[in-house]
Amino acid sequence: MTETTYKIPFLDLKRQYQSIKTEVFARFEEVCENTAFSGGKYVEEFEKHFANYCQTQFALGVDNGTSALHLAMLALGIEQGDEVIVPANTFIATAWGVSYCNATPVFVDCTADTWEIDASKIEEKITPKTKAIAGVHLYGQPFDIDAVKTICEKHNLFLIEDAAQAHGAYYKGKRVGGFGEMACFSFYPGKNLGAYGEAGGITTNNEKYYKYIQSLRNHGSVVRYYHDEIGYNMRMGGLEAVSLSVKLKYLDAWNNRRKEIAKRYQTEIKNSAIRMQHQPEFADSVYHLFVVTTEKRDDLMKYLHEKGIFPGLHYPVPCHLQKAYAHLGYQKGDCPNAEYLAEHCLTLPMFAELTDEEVSYIIEVLNTY
Ligand SMILES: Cc1ncc(COP(=O)(O)O)c(C=O)c1O
Structure with a gap:
Protein backbone atom coordinates (compact mmCIF):
# COMPACT_ATOMS: atom_id res chain seq x y z
CA MET A 1 0.00 0.00 0.00
CA LYS A 247 -19.35 -5.75 24.40
CA LEU A 248 -18.24 -6.22 28.01
CA LYS A 249 -17.20 -9.79 27.11
CA TYR A 250 -14.68 -8.41 24.64
CA LEU A 251 -13.52 -5.37 26.61
CA ASP A 252 -10.36 -6.92 28.04
CA ALA A 253 -9.30 -8.25 24.64
CA TRP A 254 -9.95 -4.83 23.05
CA ASN A 255 -8.12 -3.05 25.87
CA ASN A 256 -5.18 -5.44 25.45
CA ARG A 257 -5.03 -4.63 21.77
CA ARG A 258 -5.01 -0.90 22.64
CA LYS A 259 -2.12 -1.60 25.03
CA GLU A 260 -0.25 -3.38 22.25
CA ILE A 261 -0.70 -0.41 19.93
CA ALA A 262 0.30 2.03 22.69
CA LYS A 263 3.45 0.01 23.36
CA ARG A 264 4.38 0.28 19.71
CA TYR A 265 3.77 4.05 19.71
CA GLN A 266 5.84 4.41 22.89
CA THR A 267 8.79 2.33 21.72
CA GLU A 268 8.85 2.87 17.95
CA ILE A 269 8.08 6.59 17.65
CA LYS A 270 11.55 8.04 17.89
CA ASN A 271 11.02 11.71 17.23
CA SER A 272 12.14 14.16 19.90
CA ALA A 273 9.55 16.68 18.67
CA ILE A 274 6.80 14.42 20.04
CA ARG A 275 6.15 13.96 23.76
CA MET A 276 3.93 11.35 25.36
CA GLN A 277 2.02 11.04 28.61
CA HIS A 278 4.24 9.85 31.45
CA GLN A 279 3.00 6.63 33.00
CA PRO A 280 3.83 6.15 36.66
CA GLU A 281 4.38 2.57 37.92
CA PHE A 282 1.00 2.53 39.68
CA ALA A 283 -1.02 3.09 36.51
CA ASP A 284 -2.09 0.43 34.02
CA SER A 285 -3.79 2.51 31.34
CA VAL A 286 -6.44 1.30 28.89
CA TYR A 287 -5.46 4.02 26.39
CA HIS A 288 -8.85 5.45 25.62
CA LEU A 289 -6.99 8.32 23.94
CA PHE A 290 -3.35 8.39 22.89
CA VAL A 291 -2.56 12.07 23.38
CA VAL A 292 0.84 13.50 22.43
CA THR A 293 2.22 17.03 22.53
CA THR A 294 4.46 18.89 20.14
CA GLU A 295 5.60 22.52 19.89
CA LYS A 296 3.98 23.20 16.51
CA ARG A 297 0.74 21.29 16.96
CA ASP A 298 -1.13 22.79 14.02
CA ASP A 299 1.82 22.08 11.77
CA LEU A 300 1.87 18.40 12.79
CA MET A 301 -1.91 18.21 12.37
CA LYS A 302 -1.61 19.48 8.83
CA TYR A 303 1.23 17.08 8.05
CA LEU A 304 -0.77 14.11 9.35
CA HIS A 305 -3.82 15.11 7.33
CA GLU A 306 -1.66 15.29 4.21
CA LYS A 307 -0.51 11.74 4.92
CA GLY A 308 -4.07 10.46 5.34
CA ILE A 309 -4.00 10.25 9.16
CA PHE A 310 -6.77 12.07 11.02
CA PRO A 311 -5.90 12.86 14.62
CA GLY A 312 -8.24 14.11 17.36
CA LEU A 313 -7.84 17.04 19.75
CA HIS A 314 -8.49 16.47 23.47
CA TYR A 315 -9.07 19.23 24.48
CA PRO A 316 -8.53 22.62 22.82
CA VAL A 317 -9.67 24.71 25.83
CA PRO A 318 -9.05 23.77 29.48
CA CYS A 319 -12.10 23.85 31.76
CA HIS A 320 -11.08 26.95 33.73
CA LEU A 321 -10.93 29.02 30.52
CA GLN A 322 -14.20 27.80 29.02
CA LYS A 323 -16.71 30.57 28.33
CA ALA A 324 -19.27 28.67 30.40
CA TYR A 325 -17.12 29.29 33.47
CA ALA A 326 -16.05 32.86 32.69
CA HIS A 327 -18.10 34.03 35.71
CA LEU A 328 -15.67 32.19 38.00
CA GLY A 329 -12.98 34.69 37.02
CA TYR A 330 -10.10 32.41 36.04
CA GLN A 331 -7.33 33.96 33.95
CA LYS A 332 -4.81 32.61 31.50
CA GLY A 333 -1.82 31.55 33.58
CA ASP A 334 -3.90 30.07 36.42
CA CYS A 335 -3.33 26.46 35.29
CA PRO A 336 -0.23 26.67 33.06
CA ASN A 337 0.22 22.94 32.44
CA ALA A 338 -3.39 22.47 31.32
CA GLU A 339 -3.08 25.56 29.13
CA TYR A 340 0.13 24.25 27.55
CA LEU A 341 -1.57 20.97 26.75
CA ALA A 342 -4.59 22.65 25.18
CA GLU A 343 -2.31 24.49 22.80
CA HIS A 344 0.10 21.66 22.02
CA CYS A 345 -1.82 18.36 22.17
CA LEU A 346 -3.23 16.11 19.53
CA THR A 347 -4.61 12.58 19.69
CA LEU A 348 -3.23 9.77 17.56
CA PRO A 349 -5.58 7.15 16.09
CA MET A 350 -6.32 4.59 18.79
CA PHE A 351 -8.83 1.75 18.60
CA ALA A 352 -8.54 -2.01 18.88
CA GLU A 353 -9.25 -2.66 15.19
CA LEU A 354 -6.28 -0.65 13.86
CA THR A 355 -4.23 -3.09 11.81
CA ASP A 356 -0.51 -3.67 12.42
CA GLU A 357 0.11 -2.21 8.99
CA GLU A 358 -1.77 0.98 9.84
CA VAL A 359 0.09 1.32 13.13
CA SER A 360 3.41 0.86 11.30
CA TYR A 361 2.40 3.53 8.82
CA ILE A 362 1.43 6.02 11.57
CA ILE A 363 4.77 5.39 13.30
CA GLU A 364 6.71 5.80 10.06
CA VAL A 365 4.91 9.07 9.27
CA LEU A 366 5.62 10.45 12.74
CA ASN A 367 9.27 9.41 12.54
CA THR A 368 9.70 11.28 9.28
CA TYR A 369 8.04 14.46 10.57
C1 LIG B 1 -13.84 12.51 31.48
C2 LIG B 1 -15.28 12.49 31.06
N1 LIG B 1 -16.22 12.76 31.98
C3 LIG B 1 -17.54 12.72 31.68
C4 LIG B 1 -17.97 12.42 30.41
C5 LIG B 1 -19.44 12.51 30.10
O1 LIG B 1 -19.97 11.35 29.61
P1 LIG B 1 -21.20 11.38 28.57
O2 LIG B 1 -20.71 11.90 27.28
O3 LIG B 1 -21.62 9.94 28.50
O4 LIG B 1 -22.26 12.23 29.17
C6 LIG B 1 -17.02 12.09 29.43
C7 LIG B 1 -17.40 11.65 28.08
O5 LIG B 1 -17.78 12.27 27.18
C8 LIG B 1 -15.64 12.14 29.76
O6 LIG B 1 -14.71 11.88 28.84
Whole structure:
Protein backbone atom coordinates (compact mmCIF):
# COMPACT_ATOMS: atom_id res chain seq x y z
CA MET A 1 0.00 0.00 0.00
CA THR A 2 1.31 3.45 -0.79
CA GLU A 3 0.77 6.30 1.62
CA THR A 4 -1.91 7.92 -0.52
CA THR A 5 -4.15 4.89 -0.13
CA TYR A 6 -4.29 5.36 3.65
CA LYS A 7 -7.17 7.05 5.33
CA ILE A 8 -6.79 6.37 9.02
CA PRO A 9 -9.38 8.01 11.27
CA PHE A 10 -8.84 8.76 14.90
CA LEU A 11 -11.63 6.24 15.63
CA ASP A 12 -13.59 3.83 13.41
CA LEU A 13 -16.58 2.29 15.20
CA LYS A 14 -17.76 0.50 12.08
CA ARG A 15 -14.96 -2.06 12.23
CA GLN A 16 -15.92 -3.14 15.74
CA TYR A 17 -19.59 -3.23 14.78
CA GLN A 18 -18.84 -5.65 11.93
CA SER A 19 -17.19 -8.05 14.37
CA ILE A 20 -20.14 -8.26 16.82
CA LYS A 21 -23.09 -7.41 14.62
CA THR A 22 -24.82 -10.81 14.70
CA GLU A 23 -24.54 -11.14 18.44
CA VAL A 24 -25.78 -7.60 19.10
CA PHE A 25 -28.76 -7.97 16.80
CA ALA A 26 -29.83 -11.22 18.44
CA ARG A 27 -29.94 -9.40 21.76
CA PHE A 28 -31.72 -6.38 20.28
CA GLU A 29 -34.40 -8.77 19.09
CA GLU A 30 -34.71 -10.22 22.59
CA VAL A 31 -35.24 -6.73 24.06
CA CYS A 32 -37.83 -5.91 21.41
CA GLU A 33 -39.67 -9.21 21.90
CA ASN A 34 -39.85 -8.45 25.61
CA THR A 35 -40.52 -4.72 25.05
CA ALA A 36 -38.05 -4.02 27.87
CA PHE A 37 -36.91 -0.70 26.46
CA SER A 38 -36.38 1.37 29.59
CA GLY A 39 -34.71 0.08 32.74
CA GLY A 40 -35.76 -3.46 33.65
CA LYS A 41 -34.10 -6.84 33.49
CA TYR A 42 -31.57 -6.14 30.74
CA VAL A 43 -30.26 -3.12 32.60
CA GLU A 44 -30.08 -5.19 35.79
CA GLU A 45 -28.21 -7.93 33.93
CA PHE A 46 -25.63 -5.43 32.70
CA GLU A 47 -25.33 -3.85 36.14
CA LYS A 48 -24.48 -7.23 37.64
CA HIS A 49 -21.83 -7.92 35.01
CA PHE A 50 -20.33 -4.46 35.23
CA ALA A 51 -20.09 -4.47 39.05
CA ASN A 52 -18.39 -7.83 38.79
CA TYR A 53 -16.01 -6.51 36.14
CA CYS A 54 -15.12 -3.42 38.22
CA GLN A 55 -14.72 -5.50 41.39
CA THR A 56 -17.33 -3.39 43.17
CA GLN A 57 -20.44 -4.41 45.09
CA PHE A 58 -22.86 -2.35 43.04
CA ALA A 59 -23.27 -0.82 39.60
CA LEU A 60 -26.07 1.38 38.30
CA GLY A 61 -26.94 1.99 34.67
CA VAL A 62 -28.00 5.51 33.76
CA ASP A 63 -28.65 7.50 30.61
CA ASN A 64 -25.15 8.97 30.13
CA GLY A 65 -21.91 9.76 31.94
CA THR A 66 -22.88 13.36 32.61
CA SER A 67 -25.97 12.18 34.49
CA ALA A 68 -23.78 9.71 36.38
CA LEU A 69 -21.68 12.61 37.65
CA HIS A 70 -24.77 14.66 38.44
CA LEU A 71 -26.39 11.80 40.37
CA ALA A 72 -23.17 11.13 42.27
CA MET A 73 -22.96 14.77 43.36
CA LEU A 74 -26.63 14.71 44.40
CA ALA A 75 -26.06 11.52 46.39
CA LEU A 76 -23.20 13.21 48.23
CA GLY A 77 -25.53 16.09 49.09
CA ILE A 78 -23.51 18.67 47.14
CA GLU A 79 -25.50 21.90 47.09
CA GLN A 80 -25.34 25.65 46.64
CA GLY A 81 -22.39 27.16 48.49
CA ASP A 82 -20.28 23.98 48.24
CA GLU A 83 -17.05 23.67 46.29
CA VAL A 84 -15.73 20.60 44.51
CA ILE A 85 -12.15 20.25 43.27
CA VAL A 86 -11.99 19.29 39.59
CA PRO A 87 -8.94 19.01 37.30
CA ALA A 88 -8.62 21.81 34.74
CA ASN A 89 -7.55 19.25 32.16
CA THR A 90 -10.57 17.05 31.59
CA PHE A 91 -13.70 16.88 29.48
CA ILE A 92 -16.04 19.60 30.73
CA ALA A 93 -18.69 17.15 31.98
CA THR A 94 -16.58 16.42 35.08
CA ALA A 95 -17.51 19.95 36.20
CA TRP A 96 -21.13 19.90 34.98
CA GLY A 97 -22.38 17.65 37.78
CA VAL A 98 -21.05 20.14 40.32
CA SER A 99 -22.68 23.07 38.55
CA TYR A 100 -26.01 21.25 38.17
CA CYS A 101 -26.10 21.12 42.00
CA ASN A 102 -25.53 24.90 42.07
CA ALA A 103 -22.13 24.29 43.66
CA THR A 104 -18.81 25.64 42.35
CA PRO A 105 -16.13 23.64 40.58
CA VAL A 106 -12.65 24.71 41.69
CA PHE A 107 -10.12 23.90 39.01
CA VAL A 108 -6.68 22.49 39.79
CA ASP A 109 -3.85 22.26 37.28
CA CYS A 110 -2.50 18.97 35.93
CA THR A 111 1.12 17.86 36.31
CA ALA A 112 3.55 18.68 33.50
CA ASP A 113 4.18 15.02 32.68
CA THR A 114 1.21 12.78 33.59
CA TRP A 115 -1.24 15.51 32.51
CA GLU A 116 -3.56 14.39 35.32
CA ILE A 117 -4.63 16.25 38.45
CA ASP A 118 -1.60 17.52 40.38
CA ALA A 119 -2.18 16.33 43.95
CA SER A 120 0.48 18.74 45.23
CA LYS A 121 -1.67 21.67 44.08
CA ILE A 122 -4.94 20.54 45.64
CA GLU A 123 -4.52 21.64 49.25
CA GLU A 124 -3.98 25.31 48.39
CA LYS A 125 -7.46 25.25 46.77
CA ILE A 126 -9.27 23.75 49.76
CA THR A 127 -11.54 26.11 51.70
CA PRO A 128 -14.15 25.51 54.42
CA LYS A 129 -16.66 25.15 51.56
CA THR A 130 -14.82 22.25 49.86
CA LYS A 131 -16.85 19.04 50.03
CA ALA A 132 -15.34 16.69 47.47
CA ILE A 133 -12.64 15.98 44.92
CA ALA A 134 -13.54 14.62 41.48
CA GLY A 135 -10.42 12.92 40.13
CA VAL A 136 -10.33 11.88 36.49
CA HIS A 137 -8.60 8.82 35.04
CA LEU A 138 -7.77 10.83 31.98
CA TYR A 139 -7.19 9.25 28.55
CA GLY A 140 -7.64 5.86 30.30
CA GLN A 141 -4.78 6.26 32.76
CA PRO A 142 -5.52 6.22 36.51
CA PHE A 143 -4.54 9.35 38.42
CA ASP A 144 -2.54 9.10 41.64
CA ILE A 145 -5.47 7.89 43.74
CA ASP A 146 -3.54 7.35 46.99
CA ALA A 147 -2.13 10.88 46.93
CA VAL A 148 -5.60 12.35 46.38
CA LYS A 149 -7.21 10.00 48.93
CA THR A 150 -4.73 11.08 51.59
CA ILE A 151 -5.85 14.69 51.07
CA CYS A 152 -9.51 13.63 51.20
CA GLU A 153 -8.96 11.83 54.48
CA LYS A 154 -7.00 14.73 55.99
CA HIS A 155 -9.68 17.30 55.09
CA ASN A 156 -12.72 15.05 55.41
CA LEU A 157 -13.67 15.27 51.71
CA PHE A 158 -15.49 12.81 49.49
CA LEU A 159 -13.66 11.26 46.55
CA ILE A 160 -15.43 10.69 43.24
CA GLU A 161 -13.66 8.88 40.41
CA ASP A 162 -14.52 10.11 36.93
CA ALA A 163 -13.74 6.85 35.14
CA ALA A 164 -15.57 7.83 31.95
CA GLN A 165 -12.42 7.10 29.91
CA ALA A 166 -10.96 4.23 31.90
CA HIS A 167 -13.16 1.10 31.84
CA GLY A 168 -10.90 -1.73 32.94
CA ALA A 169 -7.82 0.31 33.90
CA TYR A 170 -5.89 -0.78 36.98
CA TYR A 171 -4.45 1.30 39.80
CA LYS A 172 -1.85 -0.65 41.81
CA GLY A 173 -3.35 -3.91 40.55
CA LYS A 174 -6.99 -3.08 41.30
CA ARG A 175 -9.59 -2.00 38.79
CA VAL A 176 -10.69 1.61 38.89
CA GLY A 177 -14.26 2.13 40.05
CA GLY A 178 -14.07 1.23 43.72
CA PHE A 179 -11.61 3.69 45.18
CA GLY A 180 -13.90 6.60 46.03
CA GLU A 181 -17.45 6.97 47.30
CA MET A 182 -18.61 6.37 43.75
CA ALA A 183 -17.10 6.14 40.27
CA CYS A 184 -18.80 7.52 37.19
CA PHE A 185 -18.54 5.93 33.76
CA SER A 186 -19.58 7.06 30.31
CA PHE A 187 -20.69 4.48 27.77
CA TYR A 188 -20.78 7.05 24.99
CA PRO A 189 -20.35 5.10 21.72
CA GLY A 190 -16.70 6.11 21.26
CA LYS A 191 -15.58 4.99 24.72
CA ASN A 192 -13.59 1.78 25.31
CA LEU A 193 -16.92 0.31 26.40
CA GLY A 194 -19.47 2.23 24.36
CA ALA A 195 -23.20 1.54 24.01
CA TYR A 196 -25.21 1.63 20.82
CA GLY A 197 -26.79 4.87 21.97
CA GLU A 198 -26.11 7.08 24.98
CA ALA A 199 -25.47 5.48 28.35
CA GLY A 200 -23.53 5.87 31.57
CA GLY A 201 -22.94 4.10 34.86
CA ILE A 202 -21.99 4.45 38.50
CA THR A 203 -20.11 1.92 40.61
CA THR A 204 -19.94 1.97 44.38
CA ASN A 205 -19.38 -0.22 47.42
CA ASN A 206 -21.86 1.79 49.45
CA GLU A 207 -25.40 0.41 49.54
CA LYS A 208 -26.79 3.76 50.72
CA TYR A 209 -25.67 5.53 47.52
CA TYR A 210 -26.76 2.56 45.41
CA LYS A 211 -30.30 2.54 46.77
CA TYR A 212 -30.62 6.32 46.68
CA ILE A 213 -29.53 6.60 43.06
CA GLN A 214 -31.74 3.66 42.03
CA SER A 215 -34.67 5.78 43.10
CA LEU A 216 -33.34 9.21 42.06
CA ARG A 217 -32.71 8.13 38.44
CA ASN A 218 -36.29 6.77 38.31
CA HIS A 219 -38.31 9.91 39.19
CA GLY A 220 -37.48 9.53 42.87
CA SER A 221 -39.60 6.41 42.92
CA VAL A 222 -39.23 2.89 44.31
CA VAL A 223 -42.90 1.95 44.17
CA ARG A 224 -44.48 2.93 40.86
CA TYR A 225 -46.28 6.29 40.91
CA TYR A 226 -45.19 6.99 44.49
CA HIS A 227 -42.50 9.68 44.53
CA ASP A 228 -40.39 10.12 47.62
CA GLU A 229 -38.65 13.26 46.39
CA ILE A 230 -38.13 15.32 43.27
CA GLY A 231 -36.38 12.85 41.01
CA TYR A 232 -34.99 12.59 37.50
CA ASN A 233 -35.53 10.44 34.46
CA MET A 234 -31.99 9.18 34.01
CA ARG A 235 -32.64 5.50 33.35
CA MET A 236 -30.58 3.36 30.99
CA GLY A 237 -32.40 1.86 28.01
CA GLY A 238 -32.69 -1.88 27.39
CA LEU A 239 -31.12 -1.74 23.92
CA GLU A 240 -28.13 0.15 25.31
CA ALA A 241 -27.84 -2.35 28.16
CA VAL A 242 -27.67 -5.44 25.93
CA SER A 243 -25.20 -3.80 23.56
CA LEU A 244 -23.02 -3.18 26.62
CA SER A 245 -23.45 -6.74 27.94
CA VAL A 246 -22.30 -8.11 24.59
CA LYS A 247 -19.35 -5.75 24.40
CA LEU A 248 -18.24 -6.22 28.01
CA LYS A 249 -17.20 -9.79 27.11
CA TYR A 250 -14.68 -8.41 24.64
CA LEU A 251 -13.52 -5.37 26.61
CA ASP A 252 -10.36 -6.92 28.04
CA ALA A 253 -9.30 -8.25 24.64
CA TRP A 254 -9.95 -4.83 23.05
CA ASN A 255 -8.12 -3.05 25.87
CA ASN A 256 -5.18 -5.44 25.45
CA ARG A 257 -5.03 -4.63 21.77
CA ARG A 258 -5.01 -0.90 22.64
CA LYS A 259 -2.12 -1.60 25.03
CA GLU A 260 -0.25 -3.38 22.25
CA ILE A 261 -0.70 -0.41 19.93
CA ALA A 262 0.30 2.03 22.69
CA LYS A 263 3.45 0.01 23.36
CA ARG A 264 4.38 0.28 19.71
CA TYR A 265 3.77 4.05 19.71
CA GLN A 266 5.84 4.41 22.89
CA THR A 267 8.79 2.33 21.72
CA GLU A 268 8.85 2.87 17.95
CA ILE A 269 8.08 6.59 17.65
CA LYS A 270 11.55 8.04 17.89
CA ASN A 271 11.02 11.71 17.23
CA SER A 272 12.14 14.16 19.90
CA ALA A 273 9.55 16.68 18.67
CA ILE A 274 6.80 14.42 20.04
CA ARG A 275 6.15 13.96 23.76
CA MET A 276 3.93 11.35 25.36
CA GLN A 277 2.02 11.04 28.61
CA HIS A 278 4.24 9.85 31.45
CA GLN A 279 3.00 6.63 33.00
CA PRO A 280 3.83 6.15 36.66
CA GLU A 281 4.38 2.57 37.92
CA PHE A 282 1.00 2.53 39.68
CA ALA A 283 -1.02 3.09 36.51
CA ASP A 284 -2.09 0.43 34.02
CA SER A 285 -3.79 2.51 31.34
CA VAL A 286 -6.44 1.30 28.89
CA TYR A 287 -5.46 4.02 26.39
CA HIS A 288 -8.85 5.45 25.62
CA LEU A 289 -6.99 8.32 23.94
CA PHE A 290 -3.35 8.39 22.89
CA VAL A 291 -2.56 12.07 23.38
CA VAL A 292 0.84 13.50 22.43
CA THR A 293 2.22 17.03 22.53
CA THR A 294 4.46 18.89 20.14
CA GLU A 295 5.60 22.52 19.89
CA LYS A 296 3.98 23.20 16.51
CA ARG A 297 0.74 21.29 16.96
CA ASP A 298 -1.13 22.79 14.02
CA ASP A 299 1.82 22.08 11.77
CA LEU A 300 1.87 18.40 12.79
CA MET A 301 -1.91 18.21 12.37
CA LYS A 302 -1.61 19.48 8.83
CA TYR A 303 1.23 17.08 8.05
CA LEU A 304 -0.77 14.11 9.35
CA HIS A 305 -3.82 15.11 7.33
CA GLU A 306 -1.66 15.29 4.21
CA LYS A 307 -0.51 11.74 4.92
CA GLY A 308 -4.07 10.46 5.34
CA ILE A 309 -4.00 10.25 9.16
CA PHE A 310 -6.77 12.07 11.02
CA PRO A 311 -5.90 12.86 14.62
CA GLY A 312 -8.24 14.11 17.36
CA LEU A 313 -7.84 17.04 19.75
CA HIS A 314 -8.49 16.47 23.47
CA TYR A 315 -9.07 19.23 24.48
CA PRO A 316 -8.53 22.62 22.82
CA VAL A 317 -9.67 24.71 25.83
CA PRO A 318 -9.05 23.77 29.48
CA CYS A 319 -12.10 23.85 31.76
CA HIS A 320 -11.08 26.95 33.73
CA LEU A 321 -10.93 29.02 30.52
CA GLN A 322 -14.20 27.80 29.02
CA LYS A 323 -16.71 30.57 28.33
CA ALA A 324 -19.27 28.67 30.40
CA TYR A 325 -17.12 29.29 33.47
CA ALA A 326 -16.05 32.86 32.69
CA HIS A 327 -18.10 34.03 35.71
CA LEU A 328 -15.67 32.19 38.00
CA GLY A 329 -12.98 34.69 37.02
CA TYR A 330 -10.10 32.41 36.04
CA GLN A 331 -7.33 33.96 33.95
CA LYS A 332 -4.81 32.61 31.50
CA GLY A 333 -1.82 31.55 33.58
CA ASP A 334 -3.90 30.07 36.42
CA CYS A 335 -3.33 26.46 35.29
CA PRO A 336 -0.23 26.67 33.06
CA ASN A 337 0.22 22.94 32.44
CA ALA A 338 -3.39 22.47 31.32
CA GLU A 339 -3.08 25.56 29.13
CA TYR A 340 0.13 24.25 27.55
CA LEU A 341 -1.57 20.97 26.75
CA ALA A 342 -4.59 22.65 25.18
CA GLU A 343 -2.31 24.49 22.80
CA HIS A 344 0.10 21.66 22.02
CA CYS A 345 -1.82 18.36 22.17
CA LEU A 346 -3.23 16.11 19.53
CA THR A 347 -4.61 12.58 19.69
CA LEU A 348 -3.23 9.77 17.56
CA PRO A 349 -5.58 7.15 16.09
CA MET A 350 -6.32 4.59 18.79
CA PHE A 351 -8.83 1.75 18.60
CA ALA A 352 -8.54 -2.01 18.88
CA GLU A 353 -9.25 -2.66 15.19
CA LEU A 354 -6.28 -0.65 13.86
CA THR A 355 -4.23 -3.09 11.81
CA ASP A 356 -0.51 -3.67 12.42
CA GLU A 357 0.11 -2.21 8.99
CA GLU A 358 -1.77 0.98 9.84
CA VAL A 359 0.09 1.32 13.13
CA SER A 360 3.41 0.86 11.30
CA TYR A 361 2.40 3.53 8.82
CA ILE A 362 1.43 6.02 11.57
CA ILE A 363 4.77 5.39 13.30
CA GLU A 364 6.71 5.80 10.06
CA VAL A 365 4.91 9.07 9.27
CA LEU A 366 5.62 10.45 12.74
CA ASN A 367 9.27 9.41 12.54
CA THR A 368 9.70 11.28 9.28
CA TYR A 369 8.04 14.46 10.57
C1 LIG B 1 -13.84 12.51 31.48
C2 LIG B 1 -15.28 12.49 31.06
N1 LIG B 1 -16.22 12.76 31.98
C3 LIG B 1 -17.54 12.72 31.68
C4 LIG B 1 -17.97 12.42 30.41
C5 LIG B 1 -19.44 12.51 30.10
O1 LIG B 1 -19.97 11.35 29.61
P1 LIG B 1 -21.20 11.38 28.57
O2 LIG B 1 -20.71 11.90 27.28
O3 LIG B 1 -21.62 9.94 28.50
O4 LIG B 1 -22.26 12.23 29.17
C6 LIG B 1 -17.02 12.09 29.43
C7 LIG B 1 -17.40 11.65 28.08
O5 LIG B 1 -17.78 12.27 27.18
C8 LIG B 1 -15.64 12.14 29.76
O6 LIG B 1 -14.71 11.88 28.84
